[in-house]
Amino acid sequence: MTNLTTLNEKYKKLHPMDRMTQLFKDFDAQKILVTSSFGVTSPMVLHLVQQAHPQHPIHFIDTAYHFDETLAYKERLAQLFGLHIVDVKPNEHKNNYSQKRELWRTNPDICCKINKVQPLQRIKGNYDIWVSGLMKSQSDHRKNLDIFQQKGNIIKFHPIIDMDEAEAFLYMQVYQIPSHPLAEQGYGSIGCRHCTKQGACRLGRWASLGKTECGLHL
């Protein structure tokens, strides 16, 4: 049984880059799942993974509702970092249903479940550790998270949880990583096009729907 308290104490003292390097020493790479939405601050974690374990698979949940700019950004980062991206798609029938019924308007929780949560659920069982780029500053739920966090049968690993967005942007500037094209247009956080508006941090996500998370990280 992995002792999360010991791991958190050990990793807290490390810089995010050293945390990622250490992760690939402490755990079997084949058991480490990396996901990315190719959003505003995603490149930092992608860059860290690429440094620590080049060509490690990056899973992208392709809901079919992403902005064209996000898909173009994904391709650009793939070329820049030499990423090995694996697209994870929802069940076709359910995805069509969500489109026909415009579920993002009528029941966004079910829409996220069909198009995001369930597709990831299908592959999660193959892994012990799940790497994601959550930061405490992003939401009330996230501010209580630690670097390692048990979530059901998988351990979440948040290497940049104690950074804020300004620090992530500074990192991107230092390493000359291009920003998401929509970030320059005032989008602070970017998900599916139906549920993303301009706004600081995550204010433009599911704006006016009373929803703050898609459910992947709850």
Ligand code: SF4
């Ligand atoms: S973010 Fe919106 S469009 Fe995307 S899966 Fe969730 S409800 Fe549907």
